[in-house]
Amino acid sequence: MRVVVDPRAHDPVVRLAGVTCRPGPTDALEDLDLAVGRGELVALLDPTGSSARTVLRVIAGLVRPDAGQVVLSGRDVTELPARERAVGLVPPVATVRPGRTVAGAALPNGTVRRRADRVEARQRAGELLELVGLFGRAGARAHRLGAADRQRLALVRALAGDPDVLLLDEPLSRLDGREQLRSREELRRLQVRLGVTTVLATSDAPEALAAADRVAVLRAGRLEQVGTPDEVYTRPATSFVAGCVATMNRLPAVLGDGDVEFLGVRREVLGAAPRPGPATALVRPEALEVAADPRGDGRVLTRTFSGVTSRLAIGLPGGVEVRADVPSATSQDLLPGTAVTVTPAEQPVLVVLREEPAD
Template sequence: MTASTLEKAAANQAATVEFRDLRREFGPTVALDGLGLTVRPGEFLALLGPSGCGKTTALRMLAGFEHPDSGAVLVDGQDVTRVPAHRRDAGMVFQSYSLFPHLSALDNVAFGLRMRKVRTFERRARAAELLELVGLADKGERFPHQLSGGQQQRIALARALALRPRVLLLDEPLSALDAKVRLSLREEIRRLQQELGITTLFVTHDQEEALSVSDRVAVMRSGRLEQCAEPAELYGRPATPFVAEFVGTMSRIPGTLRGTDVEVLGQRLPVDGPLPADGATDVDVLVRPEAVRVTADAGGTARIVATAFLGAVVRVSVRLADGTEVKADLPTHEAAGLGTGAPVGVSLPERAVLVAGRKAD
């Protein structure tokens, strides 16, 4: 079987995954609180959220390593909630590479096939094809200690793919690697996933990682789903204040509600999204750095308190007259002359904004 045949085989098996009202408690801790989510066939979906939000618990339930207290896990409409892990037809890659130190790279990849009694010639041929697929065709006879961290994780990925799983599960597989290797390997994983067309769930707490490789991102909080959307929508139109502040950088600027508008920085802007449930009129307006306009103004009451050069842009921190600190991204040429202490004017574009209840000092 050639690498292209492997790709076609995986694509033909791409599965639909559904988490249906999953609940799981560990003593007094609620890990999942009615999680509902559907993953489309062949989709690369990231589960994103802070530590303890339940994303790894959800992944382990799909793998069969955990069972819910209530709810169900379905694959192509079939309830697999109580199906043993070894019968789930899912491949999993862990944060730790979990390679067998006494086996060569080739034998590590072929290990699952050996457990399934696949003939020696066939399993070694398939393992060799997968090593070629992950760019390690010449490393088959090396042992784990002779490989770099990135190479070991590629071997772990090839091993997970060897059984031709219908679902690929990635549990923070890049967190143990340095920044440059992380970037290279996440691009490699995305390339392989697209070539194979395999349904993939990727757990991470790194928002840049999630946004850069996923078809959709599911943001979780306290065992619940806050929003599931394509990266651009998640960033540009967050459904809740939590998503807005967790994904990307966000500043809070005090404002006052006037019906369905909000007064902020001397402007009146329409509100996008829900209003505070408690009916309060004192709110915070949530704005991205690239949406904040900062201009030199000798009579301005705001002051620049810090600058950070980021290449194409300079991120400036501006303190308003009331003490609120706001971040703004300015093109490098526009930031020239706006040093620390410079008086500036601050405004927002004439478009709808997201508001949240006023955060206590």
């Protein structure tokens, strides 16, 4: 089934139409349509990372599709080599030749030929080094930079050639947690400030949701859903998308005519309802309300404090276990062993038939 391109991707700088590509058994693309609007950041969320990387390589001209069309800034570039495309690519691991200075390593590779272009690129690289906080180290040896600074330098090099499209291939995956969060915020601020059209390939759902204007969820080389972070999180099109973007509880349920019964209550079904019968209700941890109740049939197994919220693991009858996110300030009494009742919030619920795989 062809996925309809979100109309908000107006004035597309990147357009892939019916792209099919099979460079290997795990990184294929199948009849993929995608448009990226001017100045937009679209995250390709792929749990395996393989197909998303293939999309970047197709856009960059490093892999030629078996079928379909690649259009950049209104120009069909399907048959053009990489060197003739105005694209900047940041790899997962930034490497620099020993001995090069930060200023020298910031210049784009092989895309600046005329003297005037070289002057402009050097000036632009200096401005970008200032923006990422590396200008004061312009004379330092680039290979001595830490991992986060090497990624910043790779970003500067990709942008110094003033590309139409910036491609980011898991650029933060090798950084530790604190540096990853800091670099993610820096990257997003820089992208917004420069207004550069950007495609990010990632297997990290929190990164995709936090950084992108829209998220395109890939499954085995096909698009499952394209939408804003709010849309793919709160209104996932499929159970795969629901489980891909965040933790999802799977609860035994009985599907009726437009509603579903589980945990002793009935809720409206989100989207098109499957046929009545045994089903599985998919519910986010924050959509479960938990209350201490001596007669409750649930038991708190663990409580993990995370600041404003705490996550509870709760055992229910029949060997069912769920995760619930509750306010820390009002859940201090919900300690392991506490009897509780668990109630789903008053909102529509995504449902799949019991015999169908949930992911």
